[in-house]
Amino acid sequence: MGTLWINATFYTMEREGESNEAIFVKDGLIKAVGLKEQLLHKYKQEITETIDLERAFVYPGFVDSHLHMIGHGEKLLRLDLSEVYSSNEMYELLKKQANRDDEWIIGDGWNENNFVDRKIFHCSELDLISNGKPMILSRVCRHAALVNSKALELAGITKDTPNPDGGVIVKDIQGQPTGLLLDEAAELVKQVMPNVQMLYIEKALRLAIDDMLAHGLVGGHSEDLAYYGDPLGTLSVFEQVIEQGEQRFRAHLLVNHKAVEQVGAIKLKRQGRYVETGALKIFADGALGGRTALLSHPYTDDPSTSGVAIHTQEQLNDLVKLARENNMNVAIHVIGDGALEMTLNAIEAFPATSGRDRLIHVQVARKDLRERMKKLPVILDIQPRFVASDFPWVQERLGMERLKESFAWKTLLKDGLACAGGSDAPIEPVDPLLGIHAAVTRRKPEEGHQGYNPNERLTPFEAVQLFTTGSAYAINRENFVGKLKEGYLADMTVLSKDLFQIEPDEILKAEVLKTIVDGRIMYSKE
Incomplete structure (x- = not known):
């Protein structure tokens, strides 16, 4: 009937440093947290199993707030x-x-x-x-x-x-x-490449889920539905593998506007136990690496270009309007400040009536744009690992003056802007510990300096929040997931080290011992 988890430090993520010594789980939910003896006494008639975690450290299940799950599986299959x-x-x-x-x-x-x-x-x-x-x-x-x-x-x-x-x-x-x-x-x-077979998509998805569970992830907010032919076919693979199969994993799927234009929003709506669809995904610009992220001023290392706007302002407005007509929030890829300005124009023209819009990446954010974001129901979906990957070459792209307001995660938090954390896999490694390390150190693991723009480093608690409470907030479920708290889903990531007490570089040496979804062990190192 119920499982008592004991002999570990259970970090609630309710407040910094708050922990408990035992958790009682029943029917996939956390029924109680507290002292072992108290829970044993109170629930002795309901406890059918006791699991000793052997002095491990337990966190709310890590969730990657932005990635491409099938793409991650493809990376494991391809060159x-x-x-x-x-x-x-x-x-x-x-x-x-x-x-x-x-x-x-x-x-x-x-x-x-x-x-x-x-x-x-x-x-x-x-x-x-x-x-x-x-x-x-x-x-x-x-x-x-x-x-x-x-x-x-x-x-x-x-x-x-x-x-x-x-x-x-x-x-x-x-x-x-x-x-x-x-x-x-x-x-x-x-468009002229051979059509992708559903068996290939299924294989890629299964590989991705196995790998994510092994890295301590209980879920991911993924964007895949517009890249493999029939969006409904791709969606059915998620349902077949997760809802109908044995791989328990929480997949929150963003819906690319091209998929909506192809088959309609109503047909893509899902609200399953493990698979659900969410906001309308839109690309506003490209990326800094290829100088296609849209900046408000030209690139420092190539003044001939300011990047690429994927849509005109009118087109972007129409896509946000499309989302509102279908009672959807938007999730907009925006890297440059030029694209961010266009995106805010569109959201302000067609504001959300419920829920929160998601701004993905937000790598260059001027102060005036941050002030506008503070007035909107938005969450910023950031990828801390980009700091380790994009520096030092990104300094050439943006110049040192503009860099002060770029990749500025601490500034965003100080401004009161909610943030979630992801990897953007397969672009970055899916391992959340790499993202947490990058948020805390702002450098590559092998480097020994104080970090790029060290004043923007996050505390370990803030970094872990990105992948727990932040990811929950991004999908308007902060009262149900993201904490080890009574009434919350029993999703847990069990590590060998205390991320809040060790030296930053020791974060990368932490081992995932178990990944638990709905109170069930979906991965065990053993």
Whole structure:
């Protein structure tokens, strides 16, 4: 009937430092927290199992507030270029991949900023090793892609092809495409790729969930429904794997506006025990790495551009209006301050009547824009790990003066703005401990300095809040999940170390001992 969990430090996340020594769970809910002997006495007729956690440290179940679960599974299946640190190494890996018996050569995660020579391959170089097969390589930010000539040919991209709305076909001085496609331009190639089979999506999703559970995650807010053909088919895979299967995991799915335009909002509405749909997802701009994030002033290292607006102001307004007509909040990808300004214009024109809108990334936020955000029912969905990945090269993009108001997580919290924490996997590693470490240190694990903009470092409690109470607040469920408290869901992450007492670099040495969803152990290190 009920389970008593004992012999651990149970951090409630209700207040900093508050903990208990035992928790009683029944029917997937926390029925009581407190002293072991008191709970044993009070619930002795209902306790059917006692689990000794052997002096571990227990937190409310970690939830990744922004990622792409199927994309994370694909990263585990495909050629992963995210850990490649030279252009020569990337070239050799691509040569090996080209010899496989695949119709297309597909890779993910390259980042020229990791290379000493900052090399971005030309399509003609990729042609030399692709054996006549089409090739597409997504950049780590997923706002740019490299393709070879065969892929350009299949997509019908020539020197005369105009830039699509919200995208750029990069061309050389002769006007010929180089193979680098920014934002919506990459969709021209993706449209001619073979249709994804549902069995492939299912395999990727199962891999992703297993990996996330092993990293202590009980749930994730994911955006996947517009990338694999039929949105309803993709949604049905989530339901089949999670609701109808044995993999207990809380999947809150953002709904890309393209999916709504394709099949309608009503057909995509779900409110299951483990799978639910949420806000309308919209992209306002691109990413800093490819200089497609929309800034209010030109890039410091390339004054010829200020980035890319995915939509005009009128189009963005119409998409927010579409959400309101369907009783939906919005979740808008916004990295540059130019895009943030456009987004706030749209939300102010069509304000939410209930719930909270979500602003995803918010990497460059001027003070005047922060003041506007404070007046709106919004939560900022930040990815602390970006500090470790984007510095120091992002200083070249933004310049030191503008950087003072960028990646400024502590400033956002001091301004009273609610924040949730995610990874944006597969762009960053899915491990929440990496995100917590980055929030606390603002540097890479192997670096020893005080952090980039050290005044923006978070305390360990604030960092853990991002992945617990913050993620709950993002979906308007702060009174039901995100704390170890009576009446809350019995979702718990069990670690070998006390994140609030150890040195920051020791965070990365913490082991996930158990991941518990609905009071059931879904992962155990043993």
